[in-house]
Amino acid sequence: MFDALVIVTLVASGALAVFGLVETARGRPPGKPLAYAVYVAVGLLVVQAAIAAVRVFGGVQVPEPTTFLIYLLVSVCVLPIALQWANADPNRWGGAIVAAGAVGVAVAVLRLQGMWAVTGA
Template identity: 60%
Template sequence: MIGVLEIVAYVAAGAVALYGVVTTVRNRPPDRTHRLAVGAFEVILLVQAVIAAVRVFGGVQLPEQTTFLIYLLVSVCVMPIALQFATAEPTRWGGTVIAVGAIGTGVAVWRLHDLWVAGNG
């Protein structure tokens, strides 16, 4: 994986999760700022996914290549789904849905790192 981009993804996941929790505590439904935050996070994840996929399909061999590709797909899909759930019926809990999605995505990025290191240690 890409070390700097991976760290940026962790920071973005933490920031989006924290923002979701703060808006829940403040009793605010998701709004445009949530969409922008999730969108920025998603761009980071997409760049990481494209680079990783090019490397994998370009010849990098991983012991659990299928698992890696599944986690890569999951890391890109979770946040749009969480945002859709959070904004479908806007209540104060939408921020929590976004926060949980961000935490789950952060864990997926962490797992991607572990799988990458196992193959390229």
């Protein structure tokens, strides 16, 4: 995985978490700006997952390939699910749901980077 892309993804996830918490503190239901922020973060995650999956299937040996691929899948799926859940009952807590998802994604990306670092690739 590219270190620069990992850093950008982590920054985007952190910014999304802060944005979600700010929207919650303001008492607003999730709106289009929060949705667009989620789309940007998911776009970065899809690019990261595609690059990593191609490299794993291309021969890079990670310690636990199944676990690694599951982390890739989870990192891409969490934010859309969190946004859907936040929009299912739009109230002031929707931003907190997205923020929790963003923190979960950041943890998954850090775990992916740790597993990738072992490969030395």
